[in-house]
Structures are given as C-alpha cells and as structure tokens.
Amino acid sequence: xxxxxxxxxxxxxxxxxxxxxxxxxxxxxxxxxxxxxxxxxxxxxxxxxxxxxxxxxxxxxxxxxxxxxxxxxxxxxxxxxxxxxxxxxxxxxxxxxxxxxxxxxxxxxxxxxxxxxxxxxxxxxxxxxxxxxxxxxxxxxxxxxxxxxxxxxxxxxxxxxxxxxxxxxxxxxxxxxxxxxxxxxxxxxxxxxxxxxxxxxxxxxxxxxxxxxxxxxxxxxxxxxxxxxxxxxxxxxxxxxxxxxxxxxxxxxxxxxxxxxxxxxxxxxxxxxxxxxxxxxxxxxxxxxxxxxxxxxxxxxxxxxxxxxxxxxxxxxxxxxxxxxxxxxxxxxxxxxxxxxxxxxxxxxxxxxxxxxxxxxxxxxxxxxxxxxxxxxxxxxxxxxxxxxxxxxxxxxxxxxxxxxxxxxx
Numbered sequence: 001x002x003x004x005x006x007x008x009x010x011x012x013x014x015x016x017x018x019x020x021x022x023x024x025x026x027x028x029x030x031x032x033x034x035x036x037x038x039x040x041x042x043x044x045x046x047x048x049x050x051x052x053x054x055x056x057x058x059x060x061x062x063x064x065x066x067x068x069x070x071x072x073x074x075x076x077x078x079x080x081x082x083x084x085x086x087x088x089x090x091x092x093x094x095x096x097x098x099x100x101x102x103x104x105x106x107x108x109x110x111x112x113x114x115x116x117x118x119x120x121x122x123x124x125x126x127x128x129x130x131x132x133x134x135x136x137x138x139x140x141x142x143x144x145x146x147x148x149x150x151x152x153x154x155x156x157x158x159x160x161x162x163x164x165x166x167x168x169x170x171x172x173x174x175x176x177x178x179x180x181x182x183x184x185x186x187x188x189x190x191x192x193x194x195x196x197x198x199x200x201x202x203x204x205x206x207x208x209x210x211x212x213x214x215x216x217x218x219x220x221x222x223x224x225x226x227x228x229x230x231x232x233x234x235x236x237x238x239x240x241x242x243x244x245x246x247x248x249x250x251x252x253x254x255x256x257x258x259x260x261x262x263x264x265x266x267x268x269x270x271x272x273x274x275x276x277x278x279x280x281x282x283x284x285x286x287x288x289x290x291x292x293x294x295x296x297x298x299x300x301x302x303x304x305x306x307x308x309x310x311x312x313x314x315x316x317x318x319x320x321x322x323x324x325x326x327x328x329x330x331x332x333x334x335x336x337x338x339x340x341x342x343x344x345x346x347x348x349x350x351x352x353x354x355x356x357x358x359x360x361x362x363x364x365x366x367x368x369x370x371x372x373x374x375x376x377x378x379x380x381x382x383x384x385x386x387x388x389x390x391x392x393x394x395x396x397x398x399x400x401x402x403x404x405x406x407x408x409x410x
Contacts, residue, residue: 033367035390036175036240037084037128037191037383039144040218041077042198042349044206044247045069045359051215055223056363059242063365064373064408069380071246073312074276074350075358077198078111080245080380081145086125087384087398089313094124095146096319097278101271103318108271111145114161120149126396128387129156129189135393137188140178142171144191158187168194168221172228179234188391192225194218201248205347206357239366239390243383248347249357251332255299256344259325260335262296263289268323274334275327275350278320286322299328312353313399329355364408366390373408 045068048056072083072090074097082095090096098111102122109116116122123146129139130152140158141147147159158178171192178187196214204210222242229235259265259277267285272278281289286304293302302325308315327333329351332344351358362378368390381400388395389402389409 038242041195042201043244053219055219060363065363066378069360069362073353075246078145085127087400088125091316099272100319118148132189139189140187141191143193176228201347206248241364244360246349247358253344255331257333274332277325277333279323
C-alpha cells in the first residue's frame with residue numbers, strides 16, 4: 001500500500017503535526033455524533049481525591065462516571081490500551097505485555113522497538129478505528145498503541161508515529177482541527193493521549209508533588225479542550241470518554257524478589273521482569289525450575305502457564321511464557337546485577353488487576369451521555385461496545401458487552 005504524507009496545521013506558532021494517510025474513506029457516516037477517546041496514562045482511580053483537578057471534576061459532574069475502571073491483566077500500558085480499543089482480553093489480542101517473545105515468529109516485541117511497534121503481525125483483534133474505517137467513518141487515533149501498524153492491512157485515515165515531545169496543546173489543537181473539517185474526510189473517531197502522569201508516577205511515586213504537577217498540566221489542557229469546543233460550537237456533537245489504562249503503586253529496594261537467589265538464571269530466559277516475570281526455561285528444565293520457584297514462594301505467586309487463573313483472560317496465547325511469576329503488590333522482581341544498575345524507587349504497575357492501586361478511571365460526557373450519573377466499577381473491555389454504539393457501527397467480535405454501560409446512555 002502506498003503511503004502519502006498528510007500535514008495537519010496546528011493553531012500554535014512553529015508547530016505542525018505530520019500524519020499519514022493510509023486509506024481513503026468512502027462516504028461519511030450518516031451519524032452526526034463523533035467520539036473522542038482520551039487516555040491519561042497511569043491516572044489512578046483515587047487521584048481526583050488526592051489532588052486538585054477542577055476541570056476533570058466538572059467534566060465528571062456534567063456527565064457520567066464509574067467508581068473505577070478495571071484493567072486487563074497484566075496491568076501494563078500497551079496491553080490495556082489495546083484491550084480498550086478492541087474489547088478483548090490479552091489472550092485474544094496477543095499483546096500480552098509491553099515486552100514479549102513469540103515462539104512462532106521467533107521474534108521479540110518491545111514498546112521501545114519502533115520496528116516491532118509498527119509491525120501488524122503483533123496485533124490481533126480489530127481496534128475501534130479499523131471498525132469505524134470499515135464502515136465509512138474516518139478515524140484519527142493520535143498516539144494510541146497499535147495505531148502505527150496497518151492492522152488488517154489498513155491504517156486509520158489519520159495517524160502519526162508516537163512523539164513524546166509533542167506539546168499537549170498541539171495535541172488538543174489537532175482534535176480541534178479535525179472537528180472543523182467538513183465532508184467525507186472529517187474524522188468521526190479521534191483519540192488523545194497524555195503520558196506525563198504515568199511518567200512522573202514511575203519516577204517519583206504516586207504520592208508525590210511531581211504527580212500533582214503532571215495532573216495539573218493535564219487538567220488545564222482538558223479545560224483548554226472544553227473552551228475550544230465551545231468556541232467552535234462542536235460540544236453538542238462530540239461524546240468524550242476519559243479513561244486511564246492502569247493505576248500506580250509505590251515500590252522500593254526494601255521490597256525485592258532476587259530471582260538469581262532462587263534459580264540459576266542460566267537455566268532460563270527472562271523476556272519480561274517485573275512485576276510479572278515471563279520465564280522461558282531451557283529444554284528439559286521446566287519442571288525443575290518451577291519446583292525451585294514453588295518451594296521458595298514468598299512475596300510472589302508462581303504458575304505454570306496452564307494453571308494461570310482463568311479470570312486473567314491471559315493464559316491462552318502462545319506468547320505467554322511457560323512459567324509466570326507474579327509479584328505481590330509493591331514488590332519488584334529483579335536480580336543482584338539488575339539491582340546494582342537500576343534504581344528501584346518511585347512507582348510501578350503491572351500487578352494483579354484486582355489490586356485497588358491498579359484501578360483506573362472512566363468518565364464520559366456528550367450528547368448521548370446522561371448528566372450526573374454515577375455507576376459501579378466497569379471492566380475496560382466493555383468500552384469498545386460503548387464506542388461502537390455511540391458511532392452507530394456494527395462491532396467486531398469482542399469479549400465485552402454494553403450491558404454494564406447502558407445506564408449512562410440517554
């Protein structure tokens with residue numbers, strides 16, 4: 001497929017976004033309502049009670065909100081963003097971690113590997129932007145995990161390689177630009193992504209002044225988005241969903257699991273370390289390695305792949321390793337060598353998705369969303385069905401259901 005560059009002007013000086021046009025949409029959907037999905041990475045469910053977030057608070061009060069959002073396992077960034085986009089558990093998306101090995105491909109995936117991130121063979125299921133494009137609704141998933149790859153042989157109408165340094169104002173201005181487009185090329189589905197709350201949570205921990213600073217910046221840009229929507233008169237056609245992929249938990253060097261004290265690391269390959277260690281024993285070593293880890297089980301739980309709890313929706317994929325070691329909350333799986341080279345402080349995520357500190361947020365506002373509606377916890381796999389409903393499109397196969405979210409709909 002030939003790819004051409006599509007330059008989107010931004011409404012601030014000296015800044016422009018380069019997007020790529022992957023497929024030409026057909027006729028615009030008859031639906032007049034659009035959907036904007038916003039991710040605030042690492043926004044723990046209780047941050048609004050801990051920190052000052054006036055614009056988020058007003059947004060929630062004027063729309064609907066869940067008690068918290070339940071992530072999929074493991075509670076990592078790429079798996080959860082892609083499960084939100086597809087409505088699938090990780091065993092059905094194939095995105096079982098931020099870092100993983102595929103024995104069929106004999107290849108490794110890492111979110112830091114641009115070539116792997118843009119390789120469609122790693123992404124199973126159908127993300128919402130592809131579902132929309134198939135039904136003649138152009139999509140603009142800005143910086144959403146999976147959007148850089150031609151999944152199903154197709155790119156969204158508007159996409160861009162991830163650029164962490166792109167100012168938040170420029171990201172918001174991109175959405176405002178798309179909302180002012182007319183005709184067949186105007187996007188009906190868009191995303192925004194803010195990473196700094198997660199970054200500062202990792203660096204300084206969830207209970208830090210730095211997280212407060214990051215939240216203030218994101219909250220101010222949400223306020224700017226609402227002001228711009230009012231200015232261009234598009235607030236009455238846009239349903240906005242605000243989510244986070246996971247929460248955050250404090251870690252320290254006092255709470256570590258030193259794997260090289262438990263097993264001989266020469267007997268295994270570790271494709272992912274903490275807090276869920278993916279352990280690939282060398283041929284003939286599986287039962288021995290598992291037995292050693294099981295005998296020393298403290299501050300972690302170790303499973304053979306087939307014995308992983310069904311509730312994780314995780315074990316039935318070839319990319320899940322033969323042995324999986326899950327750290328208890330707040331603990332880090334490492335080795336003496338890694339401990340010397342890496343500072344274990346601040347915060348992290350990835351733990352069991354039942355842990356309160358791993359919970360995210362969900363709130364929504366727009367013409368199809370009830371005002372002042374509070375509901376109980378929601379699993380993030382149900383959001384794909386909600387977005388399909390709001391776009392008036394037929395959803396692809398998924399693990400979710402609209403049932404738990406019908407009460408927020410007008």
